[in-house]
Amino acid sequence: KKRSPSDFLKSVLGRPVQVKLNSGIEYRGILACLDGYLNIAMEQTEEYVDGQLQAKYGDCFIRGNN
Secondary structure (H helix, E strand, O other): OOOOHHHHHHHOOOOEEEEEOOOOOEEEEEEEEEOOOOOEEEEEEEEEEOOEEEEEEEEEEEOOOO
C-alpha cells in the first residue's frame, strides 16, 4: 500500500524531526502534532541558521505554508 506524506508524518509523531523552511532556517525537535494543513507543533525545539544553533524553545508552532 502506498503511503501519503501525511501518513508518514503521523508515523513519526513523538519522534525527533528536522523541519527546514523555505528561508533556510531549520528547526530540530520532537514532533508533537500536526494538522491537515501541515501546521506543525514541536517540543524541545532548537533553531539553526546556516547550521549554527541560534535559539532553544520549549514549544514551537510552524505554519504549514512555510
